[in-house]
Amino acid sequence: MYELDIAFRHISARKRLTFFAVFAVALAIGVIVVLMSLMSGFTDELMSMTIENSAHIVVSPVEGTTDYVHFYRHYSEQILGIEGVSAVSPVFTGQVALQYRDKAQGIELYGIDPVAEDAVMQIDENIVSGNFSALSRSNNGIVLGDRLAQDLGVGVGDTVSAVVPASDPASYKVVGIFHTGTPTDETLAYARFDSVQDLFGESGVASGIKVRTNDPYQAEEISLSIESSTGLDAVSWIEANRNILELLNTQAVLVWLYYGLIYLIAGFGVANTLITVVMEKRREIGMLMAMGTSRRHITNIFLLESLILGTIGVLVGCVLGYLGTVLLSSYQIDLPSEMYFGLTTLPLKLEASNFFYAIVFSFVINVVAGVYPARRASRMDPVEAIESE
Template sequence: MRLELFIALRHIRSRKRQTLLSVAAIGIAVMILMVSQAFMAGFTQELYGTTVDQLPHVVVTPQENEDYIHLYKNIVSNINSMDGVVAASPYLVGEASFKFKDKSRNVFIKGVIPSAEDTVARTSRDIVKGDFNQLEYTRNTIIIGTALAEKLEVQPGDVVEVSFPDANPLSLEVIGVFDTGTPLDETLAYSSLQTAQDFFGTQDVINGISLRIVDFNQDREIANGIKTLGYNAKGWTENNPEILRTIAIEKSSNTITLGFILLIASFGVVSTLNMAVMSKIKEIGILRAMGVEASGIRMIFLLESSILGLAGALAGVVSGAALALAIGSYPMPEEFYGISSIPVIVRFTDVMTIILIVFLLNLAAGIYPAQRAARLDPVEAIASH
């Protein structure tokens, strides 16, 4: 064991109370940082799971100055053959007026191929009454949202009158109800693609294609590949930038706040080491008189700072991870926005990053008291006591 490390450990052991307070201050700050980081990771994954996972990762729209995509079956086939594409769902969407008895509502009717739409948007998971795939085998049928069903006071089996200017009026039977927990429950209804084409009086055309891809982070690359086919295509990051902004704002505010907490804890180490320098002036003078270089004295206090920072970081990440997992296992009320428990994720990379940052931060915090100790004149230091 090198002399500097031996002396640093002796100093730490001789000041048990100050050592415990310093480690505790760092540990509490790191614990807060660890819990917050676990919540942030869980929040991000939950946000992706409840939004991005249900959104089309890429949306293809008609060419400029065109209302529809013609010969879409060939386009869908070409898109499905692209690397990274899981499925493509063609659709025709437009406005319609729903009327049942004396109730009426203006909504969007979206004609889809149910099997393809379910693969892309996993719509069947939101069905609370009926079968989404039944649209594929029936004509003049619709599936509506729970909020719209309540507004119109309809149940599966009821027939709704559907009309709109320049459209062909139809009588559509309600065969199911979906519940997404979003405003779509009041503004959207699904039909088969053929039923929508009959209603809007179009030929065999569509006005959009939804895509699900293997890695949703590659949405821009897939969209750029589709643009080479001559069609407009945008990824979810372009269509829904507010999701990324929300995550970025949360991360930034979280990082700034917790950074100040760590700085405050690090100043505790500076204070402790300054007190150590003041109380060990004579010992520092004796060591210098015995031939220990100034760099050796500096190394002693830097080692103390590093050991205190590392001990606090390890204690903080262990207690923080345990606390985060304990909070995450606590069940939430069923009505709490559909979340069964607080989303928490403890990642190994976060643990190692926090330990490294705290270690380096406390090492930097120890530079001033270490430099101060190294500059002491040995004769004056011995004579002063």
């Protein structure tokens, strides 16, 4: 195929220009792969934290009717029978001041059945000290977030006091400390359901019912089924975190625009190389056309040059992107958790799709970049091209 031979000869004749064109493509691919790996890791980590550290669905009384769910045991059984629901956990919640010696913190105290709550929230996986199941064996046990425990200066075995208005303080023994990496580590504590009910002077009611589904992404549909069958209000994690999900979608659009700009810059490098070749090889192009080479074949020559430059750049760029991602992953880069939804380290995740998208878009840009110089070469007048030298 003589077009390919000519394309290779043109490329090898301008080694410096060829190097910079290939380097521009490779650098673009490498940067895109690293950024896409960062976005994949960030999105997966954020989604995992959102899904695993919150109930898939929270069932509560319809707003404006009552403060509590009555007959919560009946509703719990009813909800558990709905297709797609794997576990339920009634909870009784209230604001308390937790005190230890001269320190106090305002927190949300959750009264729970430890077995049911662990089935929904999988808290036991986040325990860093003590034992979550100890709540089942202790009427006055309490489990705290690690940042809350640090702020109060308490550890497992210490006794804290829970204070609420118009009620006597209740003493709780710390039996466990958990870490989720979210702001709840500073504002949340768990105690026995009946114990918290007694503290607030209530009985036979729950503040709400937490629900875990087999497929978290079906939570929206299941919440509608719960509302229609119970008459209660059911809010899925998707609805509760809609702002975060919309932010991720908006961020994805902006990032793809950024990717496009990087590819365009690399495409200009390829186009510049090919235009320079066209200007330098005008006489050769004219002679080829005078010998009977069709304009289509002339166009093919320069499109092949664009594809060759792009292919070499893509291969080198994939290697650079892989090495860059692996190198960054090997270092723990700390992040301020309050700025990145609780993420404390820079998350990176290598995915085959990242390389696929980078390769496809790179080839598209390179072909587009080669169209203008290819058409310009094919439209030359053979006589003028030969006499230009």
